[in-house]
Every structure is written in C-alpha cells, then in structure tokens.
Amino acid sequence: MSSQSEKNDEGRPSADAVTGRWDGVDVHFGEEGGRLTYGSYLRLPQLLDQQRLESDPPAHDELLFITIHQVYELWFKQVLHEMTASRDAMLSGELWLAQHLLRRVHTIERTLTQQVDILETMTPQDFGEFRHRLSPASGFQSVQFREIEFLSGAKDPSFVKRFRGLSDLERARLDQRLEEPTLWDAFLVVLEAAGFATATEDDLRTGLSAVARDRAQYGAVWELAEALLQHDELAAAWRARHVVMVERMIGTKPGTGGSSGAGYLRSRLDLRYYPHLWHLRTSL
Numbered sequence: 001m002s003s004q005s006e007k008n009d010e011g012r013p014s015a016d017a018v019t020g021r022w023d024g025v026d027v028h029f030g031e032e033g034g035r036l037t038y039g040s041y042l043r044l045p046q047l048l049d050q051q052r053l054e055s056d057p058p059a060h061d062e063l064l065f066i067t068i069h070q071v072y073e074l075w076f077k078q079v080l081h082e083m084t085a086s087r088d089a090m091l092s093g094e095l096w097l098a099q100h101l102l103r104r105v106h107t108i109e110r111t112l113t114q115q116v117d118i119l120e121t122m123t124p125q126d127f128g129e130f131r132h133r134l135s136p137a138s139g140f141q142s143v144q145f146r147e148i149e150f151l152s153g154a155k156d157p158s159f160v161k162r163f164r165g166l167s168d169l170e171r172a173r174l175d176q177r178l179e180e181p182t183l184w185d186a187f188l189v190v191l192e193a194a195g196f197a198t199a200t201e202d203d204l205r206t207g208l209s210a211v212a213r214d215r216a217q218y219g220a221v222w223e224l225a226e227a228l229l230q231h232d233e234l235a236a237a238w239r240a241r242h243v244v245m246v247e248r249m250i251g252t253k254p255g256t257g258g259s260s261g262a263g264y265l266r267s268r269l270d271l272r273y274y275p276h277l278w279h280l281r282t283s284l
C-alpha cells in the first residue's frame with residue numbers, strides 16, 4: 001500500500017487529501033469535506049474536556065481519580081442499557097437473548113472490579129492531597145449505581161430520600177426505576193410462562209427445584225437463573241473489593257459523603273439481589 005498527501009497553504013494535509021491505493025482501489029482517509037471523523041463521531045473534543053481538577057495547585061493523581069470514575073459511569077450506562085433490554089427480553093419470552101445480554105453485563109462487571117487495581121496505584125498520601133476538596137461529594141451520590149441496584153431487584157426508596165443534590169431529571173430516573181419491573185420480576189414471569197406458580201415462597205421453592213432437577217426440559221430457564229446468580233455474585237465481589245480499597249486508602253475515617261466510611265460499606269456486604277437462588281443451593 002502506498003500513500004501520498006496533498007498539503008494546503010498551512011502545510012497540513014487538506015481536508016480530503018490523505019489518499020492511498022490498496023489492492024488497486026483508491027482509498028481516502030480524513031475528513032473528506034466535513035464528513036464523519038473518528039473524533040467527531042466519538043465527540044472527543046467534548047469528552048476529553050470533561051476532566052476538571054478541584055485541587056489548586058493541581059494534585060498529580062486527581063486526573064486518575066476523575067478518569068476512573070468517569071469510566072465507571074460510562075460502563076454503568078452500558079450496564080443499564082443491557083439490563084433493561086434483558087429484562088424486556090424476559091418479559092417477552094426471549095430467553096436466549098435475555099441470558100446473552102446478561103453475559104455481556106458479567107464481562108463489564110469483571111472489568112469494573114479489576115479497575116480497582118488501577119486506582120490502588122494511588123497512595124493514601126497522594127489521595128490526601130486532594131481528598132479534602134471532595135466533601136460532601138461521594139460515590140454514594142452515583143445515580144446510575146443506584147439505578148443498577150433498583151433494576152437488579154434491590155429497590156430501597158430510602159436511598160432516594162437520602163440523596164443530596166439530585167437534579168429533577170435524576171430524581172425522575174430513580175422514581176421510574178422504583179416503579180418499573182426488576183430483573184427478578186421479569187424472571188418470575190418466565191417461571192410462570194414455564195408453568196410454575198410463583199405466588200408464595202413455597203410455590204417459588206417448588207418451581208426453582210423442579211427447574212434445577214430437570215435441566216433437559218428447563219435448560220433455558222436454568223441458564224437464565226444462573227446468569228442472574230452470576231450478576232449477583234459479581235456485584236457482591238465489587239462491594240467487597242471497594243471496601244478493602246477504602247480501608248487501604250482512608251482506614252476508619254468517616255466518608256466524604258457523611259457516612260461512617262468502611263463501617264457503612266461493610267454493612268452492605270451481605271446484600272444479595274436473589275436470595276431465593278442462593279437458598280436453592282442448600283437443597284441441591
């Protein structure tokens with residue numbers, strides 16, 4: 001492959017000047033008269049202008065802290081997109097699609113937990129250079145994180161009440177998540193469509209046991225139950241990893257969000273989205 005570039009008056013390649021030949025075909029790289037580019041498609045000028053430090057003079061590690069959190073929020077957005085579609089697929093009986101989308105969620109969740117490694121390259125001393133500037137902001141105020149909890153099945157309206165500084169739009173999003181069906185609600189619809197009653201605890205235990213004992217007949221329902229359990233396990237793994245990182249960074253200091261810090265986070269470690277699926281294990 002050869003390439004040549006025409007230069008404009010300023011000596012830079014002109015808009016549609018970067019051309020070459022590949023297998024005898026003319027190829028063009030570049031803007032080509034204002035058409036889509038990598039940067040314009042991905043909105044990079046906007047995206048790369050969103051890392052604003054609070055520290056002054058700038059603390060070296062604050063860029064890492066902001067970047068990590070922004071990457072988390074982008075993945076949270078994707079997780080919500082996939083979870084919502086998975087829930088809807090269950091409601092319309094598309095079981096293969098529902099488990100397929102949940103498997104993508106698992107892969108993202110593993111990445112989210114691994115990202116803690118990067119943040120832990122920051123020392124407590126270096127965090128201390130800018131931590132005092134962050135109060136009263138805290139991860140406690142992550143709207144998308146709470147949306148994921150609600151959509152998973154752990155609806156707790158008291159979090160919405162305790163949120164400080166929510167915009168009207170954010171409050172509406174949380175209220176909507178509190179109203180709409182969760183992944184668990186949708187799974188119950190799947191169980192009912194497979195012929196099982198779900199009205200009482202006993203019904204549910206009977207149905208789940210029957211699915212587990214006859215995977216030849218209920219393979220798709222079993223796979224879905226396993227995908228939900230995996231999501232639950234990965235969420236628990238993130239909470240465990242987060243609290244240990246917190247202890248490493250700030251010991252037993254109270255959090256910038258006003259909680260006791262690690263003590264509060266430890267109180268959330270036993271949260272499980274799907275206790276019925278965990279209880280089932282004991283009887284298998």
Ligand code: HEM
Nearest residue numbers: 072138139140142145246249255256257258259261262268
């Ligand atoms: C130096 C790193 C970090 C420290 C020291 C830290 C510390 C804390 C503390 C102390 C809390 C309790 C609330 C409070 O502030 O009073 C908290 C909550 C939270 N943090 Fe972090 N955090 C760190 C990194 C992260 C990252 C990277 C994320 C990713 C988004 C995150 C997400 C959250 C969430 C979602 C909560 C609420 C948890 C819940 O209510 O169960 N944190 N964090």
Ligand SMILES: N[C@@H](CC(=O)c1ccccc1NC=O)C(=O)O
Nearest residue numbers: 134137138139140254255256257
């Ligand atoms: N709550 C943390 C500070 C912190 O990590 C944080 C601060 C602002 C925005 C997001 C944060 N991340 C997770 O809590 C602390 O108490 O040190």
